[in-house]
Amino acid sequence: MRYLTAGESHGPQLTTIIEGMPAGMPLVAEDINKELARRQKGYGRGRRMQIEKDQVQITSGIRHGQTLGSPIALVVENNDWKHWTGIMGQEPLEGQSADEVKRIISRPRPGHADLNGAIKYGHRDMRNVLERSSARETTVRVAAGAAAKKLLSLLGIELVAHVVEIGGVKAEKLDFTSLEQLKEITEASPVRCFDSDAGTKMMAAIDNAKQNGDSIGGVVEVIAEGMPAGVGSYVHYDRKLDGKLAAAIMSINAFKGVEIGIGFEAASRPGSQVHDEIAWEEGSGYYRKTNRLGGLEGGMTTGMPIVVRGVMKPIPTLYKPLMSVDIESKEPFAASIERSDACAVPAAAVVAESVVAWELASAIVEQFYADRFDTLKASIEEQRRTARDF
Numbered sequence: 292m293r294y295l296t297a298g299e300s301h302g303p304q305l306t307t308i309i310e311g312m313p314a315g316m317p318l319v320a321e322d323i324n325k326e327l328a329r330r331q332k333g334y335g336r337g338r339r340m341q342i343e344k345d346q347v348q349i350t351s352g353i354r355h356g357q358t359l360g361s362p363i364a365l366v367v368e369n370n371d372w373k374h375w376t377g378i379m380g381q382e383p384l385e386g387q388s389a390d391e392v393k394r395i396i397s398r399p400r401p402g403h404a405d406l407n408g409a410i411k412y413g414h415r416d417m418r419n420v421l422e423r424s425s426a427r428e429t430t431v432r433v434a435a436g437a438a439a440k441k442l443l444s445l446l447g448i449e450l451v452a453h454v455v456e457i458g459g460v461k462a463e464k465l466d467f468t469s470l471e472q473l474k475e476i477t478e479a480s481p482v483r484c485f486d487s488d489a490g491t492k493m494m495a496a497i498d499n500a501k502q503n504g505d506s507i508g509g510v511v512e513v514i515a516e517g518m519p520a521g522v523g524s525y526v527h528y529d530r531k532l533d534g535k536l537a538a539a540i541m542s543i544n545a546f547k548g549v550e551i552g553i554g555f556e557a558a559s560r561p562g563s564q565v566h567d568e569i570a571w572e573e574g575s576g577y578y579r580k581t582n583r584l585g586g587l588e589g590g591m592t593t594g595m596p597i598v599v600r601g602v603m604k605p606i607p608t609l610y611k612p613l614m615s616v617d618i619e620s621k622e623p624f625a626a627s628i629e630r631s632d633a634c635a636v637p638a639a640a641v642v643a644e645s646v647v648a649w650e651l652a653s654a655i656v657e658q659f660y661a662d663r664f665d666t667l668k669a670s671i672e673e674q675r676r677t678a679r680d681f
């Protein structure tokens with residue numbers, strides 16, 4: 292499976308084209324809209340999220356609520372576009388000065404894509420970079436991920452993402468009894484955190500950062516249950532599922548690190564405190580007594596829950612900006628201020644859930660016969676039986 296996305300942050304719309312979804316799978320706009328709404332929530336976001344109410348239009352690949360096997364095109368319009376038609380218009384400028392119309396950006400923000408993108412593509416107006424480097428693009432990544440989540444769910448695989456740290460405040464109480472419970476509680480939390488005391492402190496940390504014209508980052512965790520054992524591969528570097536998951540997390544705007552299972556903690560523990568002992572039970576087959584390796588060994592699933600964490604750095608745009616250089620005068624200047632979030636970790640958790648869903652669904656579609664959803668479902672059931680009776 293693959294997908295491409297197109298669209299500028301303040302352009303007319305965002306688009307994704309998905310290829311490789313099995314035919315005959317139920318998928319409706321509501322499956323996607325509910326995920327888009329989840330991505331828009333979260334304490335700490337700027338005013339843009341009040342302007343947008345993301346809704347998908349399905350323009351191909353689905354008929355009467357079922358996938359056709361042909362490319363699926365999904366479109367989300369930008370409500371904000373109506374305020375930007377002059378600045379972001381597609382037609383050449385006629386009779387107006389570029390300075391007047393374009394709101395040229397010449398002072399790159401440290402930590403954003405502005406300067407490197409301008410050097411790479413030769414743009415002297417860095418709006419040409421930020422419009423595409425903006426995390427607005429994650430809207431349609433979540434739309435593609437929603438289709439993947441639907442596929443997984445119909446195969447008995449569920450995922451939940453939650454926030455475990457913001458601005459140095461860590462969730463301590465993580466004694467959820469099921470993914471269902473984790474989902475229910477984090478969905479009601481403004482910061483998508485299971486630990487309500489930590490959640491309150493996270494909100495205070497966001498308020499504090501905002502007051503200081505600053506921004507904060509954090510850590511999100513994605514847990515997926517129900518993956519059959521033996522998905523992925525150990526035979527080649529580019530088929531290892533842990534590598535694919537790491538790349539997917541790192542591809543999210545502002546993500547700077549990934550852990551699987553206990554992750555970096557493994558460096559300081561002896562092997563006996565890292566590896567998960569293997570056990571077997573009549574009826575259900577093999578399992579691990581612990582899940583410190585987060586459901587992946589040798590680039591393949593173990594059948595235990597997949598646990599992936601990602602760290603998001605603080606948002607680069609600061610209302611009290613860091614120093615930068617004006618690319619025209621070469622003089623030192625405070626960096627440009629674009630309207631901005633103070634913290635987008637709760638929204639980014641939904642993006643992380645979506646990209647993990649995409650990688651898990653892709654690995655399944657690659658490994659099993661997947662032109663048709665009914666045969667894919669039968670293959671997954673067969674894989675579960677094989678793993679159990681092995």
Ligand SMILES: Cc1cc2nc3c(=O)[nH]c(=O)nc-3n(C[C@H](O)[C@H](O)[C@H](O)COP(=O)(O)O)c2cc1C
Nearest residue numbers: 403404424426544545606607608631632635638639
């Ligand atoms: C959901 C989400 C919202 C974001 N909102 C902003 C924002 O309002 N302002 C900003 O400067 N960066 C924001 N970012 C981060 C930038 O998009 C990101 O730092 C930039 O694309 C540069 O990429 P890099 O940080 O991966 O190097 C956001 C990221 C995510 C995932």
Ligand SMILES: C=C(O[C@@H]1CC(C(=O)O)=C[C@@H](OP(=O)(O)O)[C@H]1O)C(=O)O
Nearest residue numbers: 337339424425426427430629630631632
């Ligand atoms: C639009 C979204 O996030 C945007 C991501 C973003 C950035 O630089 O990444 C900058 C801000 O853009 P704007 O200046 O239009 O407010 C965020 O609002 C979104 O998540 O849908």
